[in-house]
Each structure stands twice: as structure tokens, then as C-alpha cells.
Amino acid sequence: MTTTTRLSPMEMDAIATRHPELLKSSTSNRVRTAAIAGGVIVYLVFSWWFFSIGQVLGNANWGIAGTYLADWVSYEVRPQIHIASDRTMSLNYQRNSPLGPNPKPDWVELDKETMTRRVEIPASTTQVAKPKASSSFSFMAPGSALGRGSTAEAQNRVETRTEEVLTRVVVTYDRSTKIEIADGLVKATHGGETLTMAVDGTDTVTPQGALPSWATQKRPGEKIVLAFGATGWAEVEGDEVSVRNRFFGWANFLFDTNSPFFGRSYGEVASLITSGERIDPARPNLSLAWNNILYNAEWQHLDVWTKLLQTIVIAFVGTLFASLIAFPLCFLAARNITPNFMANQLAKRFFDFLRSVDMFIWALFFTRAFGPGPLAGISAIFFTDTGTLGKLYSEALENIDDKQREGVKSVGAAPLAVQRFGVLPQVLPVFASQALYFWESNTRSATIIGAVGAGGIGLKLWEAMRTNSDWENVAYMVLLILLVVFIFDSISNACRSRLMGRKAH
Amino acid sequence: MATSLLPRHLSENGAVIERHWQELSSRRRLYSWLGFALLFLTLSGSLWFANDSNAGKFFDRLPHFFDFVGDLAPRDGLEIFRAMFDLPSPYDDGSFKYNYPEGRLYLTDSFYIPEYFHKMLETVNIAIFSTVIGTALGFVLCFLAARNLMPSPWIRGAVRRFMEILRAFPEVVIAGFFLAILSLGPIPAIAAVSIHTIGALGKLFYEVVENADMKPDESLRATGGNWIERVWFGMVPQVLPNFTSYFLLRLEINVRASTIIGAVGGGGIGELLRLSIGQGHQAKTLAIVILLFATIFAVDQFSAWLRRRLVGEQAFQLAQ
Secondary structure (H helix, E strand, C coil), X not given: CCCCCCCCHHHHHHHHHHCHHHHCCCHHHHHHHHHHHHHHHHHHHHHHHHCCHHHHHHHCCHHHHHHHHHHHHXXXXXXXXXXXXCCCEEEEECCCCCCCCCCCCCCEEEEEEEEEEEEEECCCCCCCCCCCCCCCCCCCCCXXXXXXXXXXXXXXXXXXXXXXXXXXXXXXXXXXXXXXXXXXXXXXXXXXXXXXXXXXXXXXXXXXXCCCCCEEECCCECCEEEECHHHEEEEECCCEEEEEEEEECCCCCCCCCCCCCCCCCHHHHHHHHHHCCCCCCCCCHHHHHHHHHHCCCCCCHHHHHHHHHHHHHHHHHHXXXXXXXXXHHHHHHCCCCCCCHHHHHHHHHHHHHHHHXXXXXXXXXXXXXXXXXXXXXXXXXXXXXXXXXXXXXHHXXXXXXXXXXXXXXXXXXXXXXXXXXXXHHHHHHHHHHHHHHHHHHHHHHHHHHHHHHHCCHHHHHHHHHHCCCCHHHHHHHHHHHHHHHHHHHHHHHHHHHHHHHHHHC | CCHHHCCCCCCHHHHHHHHHHHHHHHHHHHHHHHHHHHHHHHHHHHHHHHHHCCXXXXXXXXXXXXXXXXXXXXXXXXXXXXXXHXXXXXXXXXXXHHCHHHHCEECCCCCEECHHHHHHHHHHHHHHHHHHHHHHHXXXXXXXXXXXXXXXXXXXXXXXXXXXHHHHCCHHHHHHHHHHHHCCCHHHHHHHHHHHHHHHHHHHHHHHHHCCCCHHHHHHHHCCCCHHHHHHHHHHHHHHHHXXXXXXXXXHHHHHHHHHHHHHHHCCHHHHHXXXXXXXXXXXXXXXXXXXXXXXXXXXXXXXXXXXXXXXHHHHXXXX
């Protein structure tokens, strides 16, 4: 130990100055990093142009995006208040209102009055010197007898009626937001500010005073849009105030508005089921309630669950069959098990073929062959994953330890026994683990190929999205899918770690 | 003979051990059989359910299984190439079925890209672009999710859950949502594929980071490097080959995914294929299928070759 490899700092510096090239990375290295980074940036710029991303994003309707997103977890109730030129009002709700027919929500306060008036049916377009005209107060037939300046025929029938009209309507959104309509004035209060608008019962709205930040009017006299944020919005027109009151949650998730259980509290429903009179004499209340839940017109629980089960079945059966078929074939494809070049190549190219004709193409073909439904999905996954699993299995086989196999062979075992005791114990955990992984990942794939007709929840999701009004149903299905994927993910992970763990010791 | 030396009867101790072993093995056999029976029951139940809820029944449809091959046979073999390269067809009767030249994309007055090549390029480009975006964001997130770099279990857990949701969220829904806002075009497909890619790659990435050698990190910490320096100089150089390999693997998957998403409204070749199968245009369908097959095959082979160069044989292990 005469020399030591330890250098003093001074000597280190001396060496560094003598061989400066050692401490500098080579030019090609530095240039390569810069070139790759530059290439990526150029590519991103190119793609920005190729897909005209800036333009598309600029033209997008982002306001609608917020509404759609809000629809996932909330619903709107839309009372519409019609204002006649005599300043009386009528109220109706959207068709299929989540509050059911004849809603009387406590956030809408009504002052009614019975008066005898002359009613013009249908109303003419010319509004000159019209006697006290109004529309009837009706929940059941919204807009049926209103006409309100829409028909050009001037043949007016004037009737004298005694009917109930509204003289004052107060809609309360939340503590700081409300709209009060009375005497041709719409008074909106939000966040401490109050805006008063005069409506003439025909087509002109005039704000009194400056518009606060939450109100917009494009041109004088035109409709005013009041945006109250998450709690809803309203549109004030000359003869109509459209209220959109947004409530958090999913409306009528259990019972739809046609169900006899609609609108009752959980306690009431429970007591009806356990001890109430039979609503439908033919069957007990429990079965009626269950039936009403399953066939809920809005949420279609039974259909959604069936489709979800189809998706699960597609993934399960498809993966199981694929691994069962890939298992014998992979022995043919593995170089070290079958030392026959032709057989190896044939099997491997067969796997490549199955994989490269994509799951999507298989799905389209089998939808033609079997008709839309889970059989097509099963076959598509079966074909694609036979290829994928076959490839992975044969690669696992080619990577095995040869000693075990030679050991079994050397004691004179038959070829089948060599595979059984020399090869299988090494690869079986790997095979099973890969099959489990694909089972879980196919649960997700099955959702997508379902959208092209291969069965399962995909198509239902797609249809719910296409209408742009059923986003809460989309949210429900997404939630179920996420739940199923997470459950299968953890089952598959637990099984896999057990399998691989056993292999470790 | 050695066997004659063995005692004919086991001692009490030996008998107990033998009995235990027999019990254990018979219990194990019982469990195996129960497992198989359960699997068999589930399988037959599933098959019955699938068959029952399908539009056509399996055994009714089986004789018609190869009907689609007949549906696919074009009028003559050359039609496929005419459809693929947008050459005029002698059978052109003014219908949509034989109007191949219509989709040409003219770059100059005489030079054009055939429609299907153009759409195929678009699909591949969607895949590449979204893989790049997904990789970039997954790269940023993975260091926040790795146990060895992020000591706070709250941030780590939050990032992991976030990535799990991105991964499991159905791509159809993301595509459909952006379709509703942005109208038709490739951007919904890009959004759907890249969001899924962030989650999928983020998970693979942080597993790589957790298996990395911590010595460079230790020395950086000893010299007072901050978190970003530790990641950039201690981690990134050793994980980069694996990251690239996963990037390529994901690219293969995303080419397929962008085709499917295209079919449900994201543009590209997928939509054309769905339409052409639905309308029974044999030559067009076959041209697209051949093109798609060749592209996927080429991308797979290229990526496999590049991955083998980057990280050697281990690149062929199952991703995840």
C-alpha cells in the first residue's frame, strides 16, 4: 500500500485542467439533447397547425361546457312565468319536470286572484288597444292556449272568463338571490345588488338603472340574461321570465314522477313498504317499489345494470377464452420449446395478425356476423387477446431457466412430463398474472368497443351523451364503470401479487 | 434392497405426519375442484347471459359466420387498390360506393394524397400528439407519486388517486364531452387519448422511479441539491431509457385507441371504416382494413425494434 488512489483537491484540479475534455460532455451528446427537444417543439407547433387547435378552441362554446359539467351532478327546474299585457301572470313548468306534474315547490311564492277578464283567443300579432288579455293559468297544458303573438291570423275570438291569475310571483334561488315579479316589474336581487326591470307584457324589457355585472343585455329592449352562478340563471323577456333554478343532486333517482312512491320521504316509503295498504292490489308494496326503481323511466336502472353486466361478461369470457387458446399455441411459438423454425414463425405471425387486425375491426366484423350484442364483443376481445397473450406467453417461455427442464429431461421423463414439471411451474404464475391484467384492462376496452355496437354499456353511454341533455345519466354510468374497474383492479392486483409472491420464495 | 430395510409400519409420530399430509393434500384437491366448478359455473352462466342478450343467437348465427367475408368480397381484386389510391373505377355509377377520387387531398394542382392515406396519417398523428402530451404530463406527475422522492403521503396519495381516475375514466365519455363542446374534429380524440395516457404512463413511470438506484440522489442531497435538481440530475438520467420504452409501448396502444375513438366521432380513419362497413362498400372497407393492418404492424415493429435498442430484451416484458 505505497500508493493511494485518493487525490488531494489540488491534484484533482490539476488533472481537470490538463484534460478538460473529460469534464465536458461530447458535442454529439449535447447536440442530441437539443435536437430532440427542438424536434419535439417543432412537432408540437406543426400539430397545433395540423389540427388547427387554436382555431377550434377559440370557436368552442365554453359557456355550454360549464352547463354540461354542472348537469353531471345537478338538475334544473324551469318554471316559466308568462306576463300578459294586463300584468297578470301565469306559470308553467317544463315538460317532464323533475318535480312531477302539478309541482308546488316552496321556493316559488304565488299570489293568486280570481278575476273576470276578457280573453282573446288566439292573440293577434297587433297588440293595439287590446282589452285585458291574458293566458290561462294552467300546469297541465303548457303553452297550449297562449298563442302570444305567434299566429298571424287576425281572427280573434274574445271571451269573457272568470279565472284565477297570478298577480305576484317570488322565486327564491338561495338566501341572497331572488326574483320578484309584480305589476310589470321584475326585481332581481343577487349578492346585495338589486336590478329592477320593466316588462311591458309584449316584447320589450327596460332595465331601470345600470346593469350589475351578473346581468347582460345585448341590445336595448332585448332579453336580459341574469347569471347567478351555481344556483342558476334566468332570462327576462318582455312577456316571459324563464327561471332556471339549479339543485344539487340527481333528481328522482329512485322513483320517477309516475311512481306512486314519488315525492315521499324515505321514512314514508319505508312505512308504506312494511306496513302500508297495498297500492296495487295485485302485489305487495315492496315488489311494486322494487319494480318502480328498476323501470325508472329517467334512470333506467335495470337496463344500465344489465348493460354493465354485459361489459363485465365480455371482458371475463373474452379474456378467459383468449388465455385458454393462447396457452397451447404459445408452446408452438416459443423457440426453445419447439425447435422448428417454420412452426415458430407460423405461430408468431398468426399472433401478429390477430393483434394487428385491431380489436375495433374485429368488433365491427363480429357485429355483422352475430348482430349487435355481447357475443360480438366477446369474439373481438377473444381474437385480439389470443394474439397479445400468445405473444407475451411465448416470450415468457423463451425467457425461462433451462436448468429445471434439463433436470426433468435427464431422468428420462416423457416430453409432456418435461413441459409439465420442467416448464409449467416457472411460467404459470406469469401466465396467470398476465391474463388477470388483461381481464382488468379489457373491462375498459369493452366499454369502448361497446360504443360501436359490440354490446355492453358503451352504446348506452354514447346514446346518453348524444342528446346532450342526459349528462346526469352519463355521470351515473361513469360512476358505475369506475367502481367496477376499481374493484376488478384491486382483485386482479391482489391475485397477481399473491401469484408472483409465491413464485418469489 | 434398500426398501426391505424400511419399517413396514410407521411409528406413531410418522403416522401423524402422514395423516396430516393426506388431509392437507385432500383439502387442497377439494379447493381446486371447487375453484374449477365455480369458474365453470360462472363461465356457463356468462355465456348463457351473453347469448341471451345478443341480437342474434350464437347457434342460429354460426352458419352465417362467414357471411361477412362474402360481404367483403369486392367486384374485382383491383378495386381494392383503386379505392386505396383514389383511382377512378370502371364501375363508377355515380353512387357513393365507387366514387374513389372524391376524397383526394390535392397538395399541388396534380399531386394528391389519397383520402385514406390522409386519414390514416391524421389518426397516427392523433396518436403521436396525444402520446407526447400524455408523456409530458405523466413525466411531471410521476415524481410526485413516487415513494422515494415524495415523502408526504398526502400529496403522493392524491396524485396517485388522480392518475387512477384519469386511467379508469372511460375514453368514450371524454371524447363525447369534448365533441359536444368543440363539434366534430380530431381534438376530442386527442383529449380522450391523452387524458388516458397521462394516467396509464404516470403509473408505469412512478413504478420505474421507485425502482431506481437512490445513490445519485443521496449524493445530490449531500451536496445540498434542491428537489428539482435531485430529480433532474439524480433520477432522470437513469429512468429515461425505461420512460422512452414505455412511451413507445404506449404509442402502439394509442394508434389503436385513436382508431376506435375516431369511429365514435373523433374523425380519422376509424370513422371512415365504420361508415364503409355499415354501408357495405366492400372495396373501400378492404382498402381501409389493409391500410390499418399495415400501419399498426409497421408501428409495432418499429417500436419493438427501437425499444430493443434502447433497453435490450427486457423491453418485451409486459407493460405494468
